Amino acid sequence: MRKQVWEPALRKAGLAYREMKQTRHTFATLALSSGANPLWIAKFLGHRNTEMIFKVYGKYIDKANNQRDYGPLNEIFQVGLGNEDES
Numbered sequence: 455m456r457k458q459v460w461e462p463a464l465r466k467a468g469l470a471y472r473e474m475k476q477t478r479h480t481f482a483t484l485a486l487s488s489g490a491n492p493l494w495i496a497k498f499l500g501h502r503n504t505e506m507i508f509k510v511y512g513k514y515i516d517k518a519n520n521q522r523d524y525g526p527l528n529e530i531f532q533v534g535l536g537n538e539d540e541s
Contacts, residue, residue: 481509486514 460474478499485495492504492515501507508515 479511482511483514486511 456474461471464471482495482499486492486507487501492507495500495511496507499507
């Protein structure tokens, strides 16, 4: 596969050589950084659960858009703490 497909494809695209697994890691990292569901990523990559995703790529989850992910939850906590807007 590497010699017959991967390397010729990289040459044709004008890209420097990189191992196929690097592309897989890039996909997982970009997906997590974009806020994709870790379970979806795990299933897409062929894992049974998210264990490997959290173990290998967990550091990238913090780069997800926390406002989108936790905005409503933060609002609930602020109201519960009496910190809601006076508007």
